[in-house]
Amino acid sequence: MSAVEAVALLGGRLLDGSLVVAWGLTGGLLLGWARQKAWTHRVARQGSGLLWVLITGALGLLLWGLVSGQFALRYVAAHTSLDLSPSYRVTALWSGQEGSLLFWLWILASYTALVARRTPWEARHLLVPAVFTLTFITGFFALLVSRVAPPFVVLEPAPANGLGLNPLLQNPWMALHPVFLYLGYVGLAVPFAFGIASLVTGDGGEVWVRTVRRWSLLGWLFLSVGILFGARWAYEELGWGGYWGWDPVENASFLPWLTATAFLHSIIMQEKRGLLKRWNQVLIQATFALTILGTFITRSGILTSVHAFVESDIGPYFLVFLAVTVALGLGLLLFRWEELKDERAILSYASKEASFLFNNLVFLAAAFAVFWGTLFPLISSLFGLQVTVGPPYFNRVTGPLFAAILLLMGLAPLLSWGRLTTTVVRRNLPIPVAVGVGAGALLVVLGVRELGVVVAWALALLVGAAVVVEVVRGVQVRLERGEPMGRALLRVLRANPRRYGGYLVHLAVVLMAVGVVSSQAYQTRHIFSLEVGQTAAVGPYHLQFRGLEEHWDGPVRRVTANLLVREGDRTLGLIRPEKRYFPGFAEREGPTTETAIYSRPGGDLYVVLSGWDDFGAAVGFIAYYTPLVSWIWAGGVLLVAGTLFALWPRRREAAREARILAELAEVEREYQAGRLPRREYLAWRARLVAQARAALGEEAQALARAEAELRSLDAS
Structure with a gap:
């Protein structure tokens, strides 16, 4: 047996082992959780670690074959050659069907191991069903890699040289594009897993959304960067002067981005107000389903695309898996439907709460429009019709929806909780609205006749003015306390990085929107x-x-x-x-x-x-x-900066008490800035004070129990 044959045999055995461990762990966790066994948490941690080791070993062997030019391996011969640079030999790992599935599997195993070890204590009751969900997904991909699309097939006789990497893929942007795309796709499986866990356990409250907030934001960031890198590659490499052609594979990555963006906003309402619980479950399940659908579109060759893999018979496996996960997820959601009622009603359609609901509706409408346009050629072909849906449809249908999103980005932060009062209208809205309307009017006077350009610039400046107003309001409160300007601004930003990082992302989006509209017009x-x-x-x-x-x-x-x-x-x-x-x-x-x-x-x-x-x-x-x-690429840089600022870790404190105190401080700031009516302010403050007292009481009881145990130990 040659060295390459030995490596191929070992790689295949490692993948077989990962398949056995994934499904064994899935079954063991299900059995242990159903019987409420104490060992399930330990098994989740150790089993996910073993799974990661097995898959990492297989990945390392394939990388060795690619870098060292072992053309006896069919995958190596198909995607590398002697004249290919070492860096692109590495990127060949995710350039073909088999290698990219293995890379996907490795990312999934890595996320699963991290979840098993890094889930916070307050979500410990969700850990086992969440890891079970992730290992179930891992088991499916392990089945594909070990049985359907194995990367360790040996050629006899071995060729002297390989076919090489597709020249279109020999580009720095394309080298990184799949990496970030997969990190985003797979990363969004984590909030999906915790969403399923919340349905299984019946805990549909705020714990699961707090647990997945950072996971969701990180997955969304990776997906955003992956989409931007893909657009930059198309701009530089394809030679048609554009960056986004509404290609089916482009749309396949954009669809989960739309629903994930809606989810990121929607969970704020569940965390802060106990609202939109059903929405959040629908959005995260739709996001995960769309990542699988996008993978099916990319890998089945069922729709024509310059980005797709060659046509293969792997598509039906993804369709079956998609059907199973959607059926199970919807079944659990319907089972818990009555338990997921909102804790309060939306009192006014002109309120901050209602703006988040409208945000969900608009994003979902945009996702449906893109979904329908992408799949309509396939649907029409079933009836013997050959219909092509091109950029004019997508631009015409999604343009007004994206304008509505920009409008919500500008107005929503300025609205008050509960009901919109005349005080809030007079205090918060005049400047941004005047800036937006004035900018639009000025463009018309200057002779700009393209409606899309006028609307994009007007809304962009409205959003920018709204962000400035928000920051100035926060700084004013601190200036009135006698703080210097620089310190006041720094403390405002540090007090709520999640909010102000979000504002930076909003500015990034309007920058990109202006770039897109102006470049096309x-x-x-x-x-x-x-x-x-x-x-x-x-x-x-x-x-x-x-x-x-x-x-x-x-x-x-x-x-x-x-x-x-x-x-x-x-x-x-x-x-x-x-x-x-x-x-x-x-x-x-x-x-x-x-x-x-x-x-x-x-x-x-x-x-x-x-x-x-x-x-x-x-x-x-x-x-x-x-x-x-x-401006599109500059907006992408600002988007990354804003998201990283929102993700930036703050000083670790006692989780529950720190969260309550931070929310109390935010309520005070909202009230002083005029965005929270007095009745809402008093009710919210009373609820948080009661929570703080309860938390302190539990802490005192725990301290008393600990002291009693110490005294008993001393006495013995």
């Missing part, structure tokens, strides 16, 4: 042919063709055009669009396009080398000038 496309020395105008720039070059980068032939960029009398630099001819790939698919991008905050110059005549004297180009597209 004002992008110009230019097709031209140049000879050496000739010039073409693109937007504010002039491009002078300096010649065509041909050279070799190892086995890759590269044809490069040199273009000098000028703006007025200034020379800005040289840009070099390319065509690359990868051996094997070029014969099948043609050359790849390497765009040349000159980026500024005001807009991007984007040039594609489209072709040349037999002698290279006349060279064809496609060029775009896209205003404000860089």
Whole structure:
């Protein structure tokens, strides 16, 4: 037996072992929890750790094969080659069906092990059913990796070289895009597991949403970054001047992002007001179901996409798993439906509580619109019709919904709890509304006639003004206490990083919204042919063709055009669009396009080398000038910063008492800022004071019991 065969055998056995452990752990946890055995928590921790070790071992073996070029392994031969750089040999792990499923399985096992060890004490009663849910999911993916799509298949005879990695995937953004996407997809399984656990145990209160808050935000952050990296890859690599084409696979990642965003907002209401309990269960179950549906779309090849894996027979497994999880989740939800009633009613449709309900409705409507547009070609084909749904449908249907989301982002923080009072209206709304309306009117006066642009800018400035008003109100309260400006601002931000991190994310979203709308409304496309020395105008720039070059980068032939960029009398630099001819790939698919991008905050110059005549004297180009597209990427950076600020750990204190005191402080700030009516303020404050007294009483009783035990020990 050769070394590679031994590695393949060991890798296969490790995956078989993970399959046995996953399903054994699932059954053991179910049995132990049903019989209320004390050992279930220990088994959950140790079993999930063993599962992680087995899968990590298999992953390490496949990585070794990829990096060292063991072409006797079919997966290695299909996705690497001798001339592939070491970094892209690593990324080949998630470039194909089998390796990416193993990578997904490893992330899932890692999350499961962390949940088993890091679940807070107050949620200990949810731990076993949550880990059971995660190991059930792990068991499904272990079945796929060990039986349906095994990565350790040996080729005989072994080829001398592999086919190599698809050149379109040899891009830094695409190297990281699947990693963050999988971290987000799998990360959102954790709140789903705790949601199921809350239904199983009958504890539909605030404990489970507090437990999953950070998990949900982290999964959402990873998914957001993955989507942005994918958009940036499409912008740089595909050569069509855009970044989002409403492709089925793009939509498959966007759908769970929409419902997860709604969930992140909705759980605030359950945690603070005891509202939207049923909504939260529906949203997190929908989010998990959409991650599985997206995986099915990507891996089945049932819908045409430049992002999809090659067509395979793995799709039906995902459909069966999706049907089972949806049926079980909905069954539990219906069983507990009456127990999930809201603890209070929404008193007014012009209140903060109602704004969160509207937020859920709008996000769900957007998700349904994208879902319907994505699957309609498939549905129509069942009736013998060939229907294509393109960007015009998605832009037309989702545009008003996204505008409504921006409006809610601007107004919701300014509304009061309970009922909207005239005091709150006079104090909080005039400045942001005036800024938004004034900005829209000014744009119309200046001659802007594109409705989407006017609305986007008006709402963006409304949101920005609302954030400024919120921060200023908080700072004013501290200034009235005599604190210096700098210290007051710092303490306001530190007092509630979750809130102000959220505001940063809101600013990031409006920045991206303005970038998207402006880039689509004002992008110009230019097709031209140049000879050496000739010039073409693109937007504010002039491009002078300096010649065509041909050279070799190892086995890759590269044809490069040199273009000098000028703006007025200034020379800005040289840009070099390319065509690359990868051996094997070029014969099948043609050359790849390497765009040349000159980026500024005001807009991007984007040039594609489209072709040349037999002698290279006349060279064809496609060029775009896209205003404000860089705002999308800047918004992405701000989104990450805001989310990390919201996630930033605060000083660890006694959990229950600290939470009550923090909520009391927030109630005081809300009341002083005029966002909480006096009746609501007094009722909320009385409830929290009662909770604080109860917590202190329990602490005193526990201390008395401990002292009594110590005295008895001393006496003995």
